[in-house]
Amino acid sequence: xxxxxxxxxxxxxxxxxxxxxxxxxxxxxxxxxxxxxxxxxxxxxxxxxxxxxxxxxxxxxxxxxxxxxxxxxxxxxxxxxxxxxxxxxxxxxxxxxxxxxxxxxxxxxxxxxxxxxxxxxxxxxxxxxxxxxxxxxxxxxxxxxxxxxxxxxxxxxxxxxxxxxxxxxxxxxxxxxxxxxxxxxxxxxxxxxxxxxxxxxxxxxxxxxxxxxxxxxxxxxxxxxxxxxxxxxxxxxxxxxxxxxxxxxxxxxxxxxxxxxxxxxxxxxxxxxxxxxxxxxxxxx
Numbered sequence: 380x381x382x383x384x385x386x387x388x389x390x391x392x393x394x395x396x397x398x399x400x401x402x403x404x405x406x407x408x409x410x411x412x413x414x415x416x417x418x419x420x421x422x423x424x425x426x427x428x429x430x431x432x433x434x435x436x437x438x439x440x441x442x443x444x445x446x447x448x449x450x451x452x453x454x455x456x457x458x459x460x461x462x463x464x465x466x467x468x469x470x471x472x473x474x475x476x477x478x479x480x481x482x483x484x485x486x487x488x489x490x491x492x493x494x495x496x497x498x499x500x501x502x503x504x505x506x507x508x509x510x511x512x513x514x515x516x517x518x519x520x521x522x523x524x525x526x527x528x529x530x531x532x533x534x535x536x537x538x539x540x541x542x543x544x545x546x547x548x549x550x551x552x553x554x555x556x557x558x559x560x561x562x563x564x565x566x567x568x569x570x571x572x573x574x575x576x577x578x579x580x581x582x583x584x585x586x587x588x589x590x591x592x593x594x595x596x597x598x599x600x601x602x603x604x605x606x607x608x609x610x611x612x613x614x615x616x617x618x619x620x621x622x623x624x625x626x627x628x629x630x631x632x633x634x635x636x637x638x639x640x641x642x643x644x645x646x647x648x649x650x651x652x653x654x655x656x657x658x659x660x661x662x663x664x
Contacts, residue, residue, distance in 0.1 A: 390418065390470050390525025418470035418523065419654020420460055421532055422477050423447065424491035424498045424554030425589075428651070429463050431470045436539065436652035440467050450503060451492045453513050457522050464523060473523045474654035476532035477515060478557065480571050484516025484529040490555065490573070490584065498554050499590055528657060531569050532650065533557030536623050538566075538660055539653030540645045545618030548611075551650075552604070552626035555584035560615070565661040583607065592626060601634040608638050621645045 416439060420429040428444040443466055448455060460475065479489030491498050493506040520527040536557065537549035543564030550572075551557035558572040573584035585591065587607055592600040608620065622630070623645040630644070 390464075390473060390523045415472070416468070416470040417655040417658065418464055418467065418473040418525075419535075419651045420463065420473070420475045421535065421650040421654075422460075422475065423532070424478060427459060427463060429460075429467060430651050430654075431468045432651065432655040434655060436655045438651065442648075442651060443467060447491070447497065449497045449500075450495055450506060452506060453509055453515075453518070456492065457518050460519065461522050470525065472525050472658065473519065473527040474535060474657045475515065475519055475527065475529045476535035476650060476654070477529060478532050478555070480569060481515070481529055481531045482569070484514065486510050486513045486515055488571075498588075530657060531557065531559065533623075534559040534566060534569065535653040535657050536645075536650045537561060537621065537653065538657040539649035539651070540621050540623065540643075542619070546615065547619045547621065548615050548617040549621045549623065551624030552587060552622065552629075553589065553624040555588040557624065577607075589626060592629060597629045598631055598633075600629070601631040604630055605634045605638055608642060612639075617641065619643060623647060623649055 414433050417432050417434075418429065419432055420427065425447055426444050427447055428442050430442040431439045433439060443463055445459065445463055448459060451459075464473075477486065477489060478491060480487035489510050493502050493510050494500045495503055516527060516529045519529060533549055533551045536551050537547070537559040540549065541547045541561045541564060543561075545563070547561040549557075549559040549561070556573040558570065560567040560570070574582050577583055577586045587600070587603050591603070595603075604622075612620075618641070620642045621644075622642060625647050627644050627647070635644070
């Protein structure tokens with residue numbers, strides 16, 4: 380039996396396999412009656428949580444959550460995820476969801492991890508330089524010792540809930556606003572909807588983020604959610620909108636009854652379930 384040290388922290392076989400090789404490996408394991416497991420990690424502004432799941436999205440271990448440390452240089456970020464993975468069973472592959480603009484596993488920009496003490500605190504220029512262009516996929520593949528994909532956190536969340544029919548939009552409500560778009564089950568290129576202006580000087584990230592929910596209370600904050608949905612519906616013309624993230628549970632019944640049958644509230648656990656299903660995603664080339 381291979382030890383955790385020889386296999387790579389949290390994972391059970393060698394790193395740096397091409398995606399085609401991973402697919403073939405999964406088919407071979409299925410043929411042999413073996414289960415392919417995924418280390419799924421959801422990185423947020425306030426906390427980082429992870430679990431190990433099988434191919435169906437069933438958790439093989441209780442989720443573990445740790446506080447997001449600040450300030451957070453990339454080396455500490457990788458160490459935090461490695462330490463979390465070490466407390467979970469070994470897995471065959473890993474999926475990591477990150478806030479911000481992620482392209483091909485590389486961070487273009489991230490909103491929280493460049494701050495001194497977390498969301499809504501001072502941005503540190505040295506962290507901006509360190510995070511922008513950070514190849515998270517390569518760093519985590521090496522650190523975990525297994526094939527790893529890195530996506531925007533809302534995209535991973537969406538992988539856990541979309542039906543693969545029509546245009547499906549996922550909005551996650553947490554520290555800020557996360558978003559993802561799927562067309563026929565195919566993941567569209569990411570848009571940072573959170574940075575779009577609601578009005579001059581006010582982004583969606585601020586307008587419906589956790590800070591405003593606490594300031595306004597659930598009732599007034601929920602009205603903002605309703606207005607956001609009505610404003611975005613003619614923009615996307617979605618067939619189905621999924622509202623997830625930790626704060627979706629705070630939307631009041633009054634607003635839930637008004638937002639329409641094309642809107643579905645989904646559990647926050649989808650952020651981890653999507654980690655397993657993300658390996659089946661079709662993406663725009």
